[in-house]
Amino acid sequence: MAKSHPQPTTQNTINRLRVCLSTHRYLYLFIAQVAGVLILGTFFISLLAIYGTSTVRKEFLDEARIIAATLDHADLSADLGHDKQLSASYQRLSDMLSKTAKADAKIRWSYLMVQQNGKVLFTVDAEPISSPDHVAPFSEYQQAPTALLQTFLSGQEKASKTYTDQWGTWVSAFIPIKDSNGQLLTVLGVDMTASTWSATVAGYCIFGTIIVCLFLFIVIFVNLISWRWRQTNHRIVDLNLTLARELDQRQQAQTLASINEEKYRNLYATMNEGVVLHKLLYDPQDEATDYEIMDANAAFATITGIKISEALGKHASQLYQTTPAPYLDIYANVVKTGIPTHFETEFSPMHKCFKISVFSPAPDYFATIFEDITEHKRAELELRHEKDNLNALFASSPVGLLLMDENLMIVESNQVLDDMLSRDRDNVIHHRAGNGLGCIHSLENVKGCGFSTSCGSCPLRQTLMQVVRDNVPVHRAEIQPTLDIQGIIQQPWLSVSAEPVLINGRKHLIVAIESITDRKQTEKELRDNEQLLNSIIENIPAMIFMKDTKNLQFKLLNKAGEAIFGKSKSAVLGKNDYDFFPRDQADFFTQKDREVLQHKQLVNIPEEPIETPNGTRFLNTKKIPLLGVDGNPEYLLGISTDITAQKNLQDELIRAKANVEAKVEQRTEELNQSQLNLQEALKTAKDETAKITTILDSIGDGVFVLDADRNIILANPVTLELSGFTRKDLLGHPYNHVLQFVDEKTGKDVSEFMDTVFTRGQVAEMGEQTLLIRQDGSKLPVADSAAPLKDLNGAVIGCVVVFRDATKQREIDHMKNEFVATASHQLRTPLTALRWILELLPKPEIGPLNPTQARYVDRLHASTLRLIDIVNDLLNLSRLENGKIDLKLEPINLLEQTTVVINNIRAMAYERGIKVECKAPPGPLPHILADRTHLQAVIQNLIANAVKYSLERGMVEVDLSLVGDRIQFKCRDDGIGIPKTQQKQIFSKFFRADNAIAQTTLGTGLGLAIAKMIIERMGGKIWFHAIVGKGSTFYFELPVARLEFK
Amino acid sequence: MARILITEDEADLRMALRARLEMSGFAVVEATNGQEALDKMKIEKPDLLILDMMMPLMDGMEVIGRMRASDQLKAVPILVLTNYDFGFMKEVAKEGGVVEYILKAGLNLDDIPVKITQILALPDSPPSGLNMSALLDELK
Incomplete structure (x- = not known):
């Protein structure tokens, strides 16, 4: 039933127009893209050009500035001579300019100029006189560019724009050169030809130009590809449409042809669907009555199970044995209307389901294409069934x-x-x-x-x-x-x-x-109930326990039970009486338990003693069998009351009754006796007070006692004697209103030391130089201490102060010091004479010594020096040990001190070919707090030791560094080191390591002992590392001075 | 040539000092105690006084005090050479206008002419306006 549908012309036109438009749209898009790339590219290149210009200008100016810097100011100020005879200064400047200008190929020309009377005059030119381009000095520069004039005007350097003068087109840098007073001497001009300038700037843009070209190329390429693709696509679509139309027509033609031709068998033989061609049969009234099978394919036989030979030429009603023929109405309708249809059906004679498509290839003919969908249908049905089941389940659940x-x-x-x-x-x-x-x-x-x-x-x-x-x-x-x-x-x-x-x-x-x-809800109520019961059982004051019937093991025990047993629940549950009680007692309990269980009756044990960790307890116990549903005992419940106290009370009551009379009598007697005792005690107490007073009175030191308010509440006669006050003056008064303790040197009140006794509850002592101001105003040297008085809780409720006359002690101390000083003076005086005379002896003025004599004198001198050293060291040591050296701590620059010492020692080091180096971090180190003289002695000692015990041509390295809030001094040598076994003694007095003694006889063995004492007295630390044969490193650290004094 | 007054009770030391100073071309006058030093100074008018501290009759500290009290003598620079190094003495002496306070035992004889030359080269410095009697009180 091919129907040709004429294509409406308008539609066609629109389509063409659309294709046309889309082609144009594509063109516009392409132009827009190219334009966009060009605009953006131009912008990008312009940016690069601006950047390039500024960079080149900057570099140009930098270069000009460098040239300007090479010029000698003296020459600039000097006379340049005149055109015929140029001065040496001119020559030097010209040479320098030409040399520097030649160094860069970009620079064409450089020259110096001055301005006089508003005219610009050339002074020095890089071009030699021989060059035709040479400009004579002081000739006028008539076409001077604006930038140059601005440079003269402002004294600022300037790069010109492109300008043209008689020599060519240029870009120039103008650098003003000023003398030390800021007076403009001259202006340096450096020229670059305009073409060089442009080429250099263009160099910056090349990259950008390449990128833009690349983009442009990409845009064109992409558009070209896309255009080609569209073209092809259009052609394919057109082709497809044509094909489809042709196929349609061919198909219909073929179907028609296949009715008459055997060929269709080949076409349909391989189809899975059954294809049958029928001819509709009519009765005289033109009503369809049946249809005849005209042809069928192999699949028909497979699906229906009917041989093709049996089917051909048969009427449907006959073949399928149904009246009327199956689906006659549907088929007739298809033939009549020419409209194809399809339907699904269950074909009951075959018990199969089919999906049937019907069309009418020619008048009165119709073809059916059918497939077996029985399985599919069954599954569908089952599903429906399942759903029904589900629905049933849902409804009935x-x-x-x-x-x-x-x-x-x-x-x-x-x-x-x-x-x-x-x-x-x-x-x-x-x-x-x-x-x-x-x-x-x-x-x-x-x-x-x-x-x-x-x-x-x-x-x-x-x-x-x-x-x-x-x-x-x-x-x-x-x-x-x-x-x-x-x-x-x-x-x-x-x-x-x-x-x-x-x-x-x-x-x-x-x-x-x-x-x-x-x-x-019920569960919760049950739980609540159980909890309530448990809590009642748990807290009831009587012991409640439960045992199982089999082993009589404890299954439950409450708090009271724990108390009586003296054991925790966990220690009791799961065990039986034998685990807790002696065997005979456990036997007794078990027997009673069995009795209860056997007779299923309550048993009362009015009083049974049990042994517990808390001693013997008496219990009144009731035992009850708990019966299970079967009427047999399941558990044994026991309730015991601790009647120990009750029982003890009863016993006591009985005893008390018996003894009451005897007791009354006894008490009366006791009362009498206690009165006597009281009198005795009072007497003893009086005696005690008297004793203490006697002791205090007979003590040789002054003793007074303060209460918590620092009032004097007790003072012994020595206190009165030493202070000159009467007891009345002292008692009841705050001590510091009466007794004044002051420092011998400063005269300041030192009584606050007693406050520490009160606040810290510790014994405190006064300083060694305390004076007591007596009643008559005279001062008495005293030594004293104060101790706190504490109550039972350890609170300070007072203070005892003991002091004594220290006049004699002070005198002795003074004498001791005097003696040391005098003794040292007495020792040194002959030593000095010895030294000086020995120093005079080798003088030529005294007379010549023969070499042996000279050597002896030298040895004598060395020994004398050593003796002096020992005396000095001993003296220092003795003072340090007695604390008699007053260190004067002040902020000190350690580097400065070290440098002083190193300079002193250098000569001695130089003699032995030893290098002494000092290193310190850059920048100033904070000052340390130390005594200058003694610090210097320590440094001297350490560095001198390092030099002394270094090998020939050795190296001593001193290193200062800041470590936290301390400065560390480090002195390293690569000398003989210190034997490991002797390292512990190195700071001891008079100790010298074996290898040190072998090295030199000099040295007192006191230096390091003194150094250690000094460093420690100054709040520092000294230590060392040493390896025999490799060298030693000595360190000390001293605290940084908190305040920097200027 | 500069004239030096050596005040020293020990004959050996005096001898050595004189020998060394004369080698360097100084004119030397001697005194054996403080009183003698004060007397001789008035006559000899030395350019510099070398002074010991511990001496019989009058010790060095007293000499310093007296010199500072005398208009005639207070300008004479003093170099203390002593073996008496009782800590605060040095401080007191320096406050009393002593230019150098050196322990004899620690001093190489050759250094003395050097020191003297240095001191004489110093510009005249008037002694500090210190109350010497207070200083001396403190010493006692």
């Missing part, structure tokens, strides 16, 4: 049921569920789980189960998601969601079971929901 898809969308629910949640069916079905059940947290618009994201921990959601994810059923998960049930927020307990099922090949969930709120 006593529990609430839901069917959900894998997105937890509710597909089906049953009445039980709807009733349970009091929800309309419409509000349940086609809602997600949470929303369908009325969970108050759920939001319909959230993908997934319908819970909001805040419900991540919701157990219902987790349960359902788990089933979907793991494909494993969940049984009776107990969940308590918060639901809106008829407008009331409730939290029913639900038991949820969910099972994954496949429906129509898709995963679904069947969810059974049962309300277990009632059960939960």
